[in-house]
Each structure stands twice: as C-alpha cells, then as structure tokens.
Amino acid sequence: MRWLACELHTHTLHSDGVQTLEELAAGAAELGFDAIALTDHNTMSGLAGKESISNKYGLFILPGMEWTTFYGHMVTLGLSEYADWRRADRSRIVEGIQAVHRLGGIAGLAHPFRIGSPACTGCYWEYEVKDWSVVDYIEVWSGTFASIHTNNRRAYALWTDKLNEGLRISATSGRDWHAQKTTDEPLSITYLGIPEGEETTEEHLIDSLRKGQATVTIGPLLTLAISANGHNFELGSVVSSQLHAKDLGALKASVTLDFTVRSGLWILPDQAFKLILCSDRGQELEREVMWSRSNPKDPIRLSGLPLTPEPRKWLRAELWGIVHGVHALIAFTNPVYFD
Structure with missing residues (x-):
C-alpha cells in the first residue's frame, strides 16, 4: 500500500477563508501534503482553475463542499456535480x-x-441520523493539536460507539484550514492508502476513504495488517470467520511505524511510546516502542503479534506518547473488520 498525506478540510475566500486556492495549494505543498480537499461552505466555485494549480504544485485537489446548516456541518467529497x-x-x-x-x-x-x-452557527451536530450505515466517515480530529480537545475526544468516542454497533464508518482528521498562518501546534494528517500497482487518481483517493484505507497521525505513519491462515488483511478489509476458525493460533497482527514521513515537518521527543491494539472487546494488546531521532531511518515493524480467537467486530492500532509535554494520542488507524 502506498500512503498519501492528505488534508481533507480547507476553505478559501470563496467562503470564509482568507486564502486563494493557489495560496492554499502552495502552503500544502510546503507542509508535505500529497493531496488536499477544497471544502468551502455551501459552494464549489473555489475549484475554478484547480487543474492548473494542481499541476503547478504537484498535488491532488479533491472537489468537495461543506454543507453548512443550522443543525450541523457535513463535508462532502468527490462530487461529480453540485x-x-x-x-x-x-x-x-x-x-x-x-x-x-x-x-x-x-x-x-x-x-x-x-x-x-x-x-x-450549526457547528454542533443535531441532525437525526436514522440510518447510520449511509454515513461514510466522521471527522474525529478537527483543528490543530486535535487529540487533546474535549470535542474531538467526544467525536472519537462516537466513532468507537458506532464501530461497536457493527457499523463500518471511516475516521479522518481535518485542520479546517482557513488562512496561511504558521502554528507551533501539531498538525494532524490523514493518510489514504492506494494499493501497489494502482494508479493514483482523485477517484482512487475518494474510494480509499470510502473503504477505510486510512490512518491518522500528528507524527509517524502507523499502519496495521492482520494475517489469517496465509491471507493478509489491510486497513478497511474484512477478515472472514471461516479463515481463522480453522486454526485457533492462526490470527496475527502486524504493525508498522514509519518515522520518516514528512521528514523535518513535525517534532516528537525521544521516548518510549505505547502501542495499543483495541477492539469492541476493549484493549487486546500493549507494547512499548522505543524511538529516538538518532535511530536508523528504517520503519519499525512489530510482526506476529498474537490475537485471541474470540469473536470481535473490528480491530485498530493506537500510538500514545508525550507531545508538547502532554500525554496524548499521537496516531490511530482505521480498523480491520471481522465478520
């Protein structure tokens, strides 16, 4: 899987932003993004000229719009028309x-x-969602240094509750980027995965989010895969119960941490991170991961992590540690699902 760094919630002067699309694209390129989504409030007019700007700065610009109403805001992506x-x-x-x-x-x-x-106005979600299966994703981290904010913790808990109910809803981050202002606060990145050998297009990026091939971080790229009887399942995949029921010891997890992504654009202190695998059954596994900036640049891989055969609906990885002197969630994956 190839992972592209994405910012999925931005605004220009076509709504309440104070930047042009070109200024936004230039700023995104400087911050190491591979793709951005333009999600102006209730308009798509800011997308004019996106092809030439996309080519100039070498990044994908996904068409989007933030539905902005009195009862909630909803980000739409990949629309073919208004x-x-x-x-x-x-x-x-x-x-x-x-x-x-x-x-x-x-x-x-x-x-x-x-x-x-x-x-x-309308930022707090008050819509009555009678069928949550139609919701594609929840922006669980919003703003800068997102993981420490109470409203984002509530959004993360809502997402977890929906996973526990058996729903397959993706999770993303979004800066809600309105202006070209520098900040010392950590920026959260949504990485979208494109299968090796597949051409990268706007449509493929949207489809990756639709399928849950996504992972979110304020630092290293965290990924998770499950192996069962010779079959490998990456984020967003579904593990069939028939595969691991044949051999109670066949279910293994593999986690990769890549600290080289967007090199020089984020800072974490040397420390022992806490890696957690959790599911609807609660915390299933915990490991300590040592890292320092003087380490070799090869990704850290933890393979063959044993999982119990008990039924579960989903499994995700979380990375916890110290950021700006605060113990916080640093990265999390979308789940691998189980039927």
Whole structure:
C-alpha cells in the first residue's frame, strides 16, 4: 500500500477563508501534503482553475463542499456535480447523504461536537441520523493539536460507539484550514492508502476513504495488517470467520511505524511510546516502542503479534506518547473488520 498525506478540510475566500486556492495549494505543498480537499461552505466555485494549480504544485485537489446548516456541518467529497444543500432537513439528512452518493461522492460529519451557536452557527451536530450505515466517515480530529480537545475526544468516542454497533464508518482528521498562518501546534494528517500497482487518481483517493484505507497521525505513519491462515488483511478489509476458525493460533497482527514521513515537518521527543491494539472487546494488546531521532531511518515493524480467537467486530492500532509535554494520542488507524 502506498500512503498519501492528505488534508481533507480547507476553505478559501470563496467562503470564509482568507486564502486563494493557489495560496492554499502552495502552503500544502510546503507542509508535505500529497493531496488536499477544497471544502468551502455551501459552494464549489473555489475549484475554478484547480487543474492548473494542481499541476503547478504537484498535488491532488479533491472537489468537495461543506454543507453548512443550522443543525450541523457535513463535508462532502468527490462530487461529480453540485448537490443542493438547501434541501437538508433536520429529520431527513439521510436523504441528503444519499443524494451525494448518487453523484459519486461521500459524506462525513464535520467536527460534530464543536461548540455551536452563537460561537459557530450549526457547528454542533443535531441532525437525526436514522440510518447510520449511509454515513461514510466522521471527522474525529478537527483543528490543530486535535487529540487533546474535549470535542474531538467526544467525536472519537462516537466513532468507537458506532464501530461497536457493527457499523463500518471511516475516521479522518481535518485542520479546517482557513488562512496561511504558521502554528507551533501539531498538525494532524490523514493518510489514504492506494494499493501497489494502482494508479493514483482523485477517484482512487475518494474510494480509499470510502473503504477505510486510512490512518491518522500528528507524527509517524502507523499502519496495521492482520494475517489469517496465509491471507493478509489491510486497513478497511474484512477478515472472514471461516479463515481463522480453522486454526485457533492462526490470527496475527502486524504493525508498522514509519518515522520518516514528512521528514523535518513535525517534532516528537525521544521516548518510549505505547502501542495499543483495541477492539469492541476493549484493549487486546500493549507494547512499548522505543524511538529516538538518532535511530536508523528504517520503519519499525512489530510482526506476529498474537490475537485471541474470540469473536470481535473490528480491530485498530493506537500510538500514545508525550507531545508538547502532554500525554496524548499521537496516531490511530482505521480498523480491520471481522465478520
């Protein structure tokens, strides 16, 4: 799997941003992004000229729009044409999401627990989602140094609850980037995976998020894979119960940590990180991972981690450690699922 660094929530002066699309693209390129999504509020007009800007700065610009209403904000990505947000109704948001799907796009909750009106009109999610299976993803980390904020912890818990219910919903981060301002706070990155040998296109990136081939970090790239009786399952894949039921000791996890990604654009102190594998059954495994900036640049691989044969719905990896003097979640993967 090839992993592309993505920023999936941005704005220009076509809504409430104070940057042009070219300024946004230039800033994204300097920060080591491979792709950005332009998600202006209730308009797609800012995408004009995106092809030439994309070529100039060597990054993908995904078409998107943030549905901005009194009852919540929803980021839509990959639309083939404009989907009318004005038809959104508090009890019928599922119909709005289905309209996005018909146009080839995906839809996710934006910052669902951010303080709402009057501080941010409609930022707090109040829509009645009668069928959560239509939701493609939840933006669980919003803003800078996202993992320490209470509203993001609530969003992360909501995502976990939905996974526990058996739903397969992806999780992302989004800076909600409005201006070219420097910050010392950690930036969260959503990495989208493209299978080796597959051409990278806007459509493939959208499909990767749709499938849950995504991992989120403020530092190293964290990935997870499951092996069962000679079969390998990466993020977003589904492990069949028939595969590992034949051999109770056949289920193994492999985790890779790559500290070389976006080299020089993030800083963590030398430390012993805590790697956790967790599922709907709770915490299943914990390992200490030592790292220092003087280490060789090869990725750190932990292979053959044993998993019990008990039934589970999903499994993800989390990396915990010290950031800016705070113990915080540094990275997490989307799940590998189990049927």
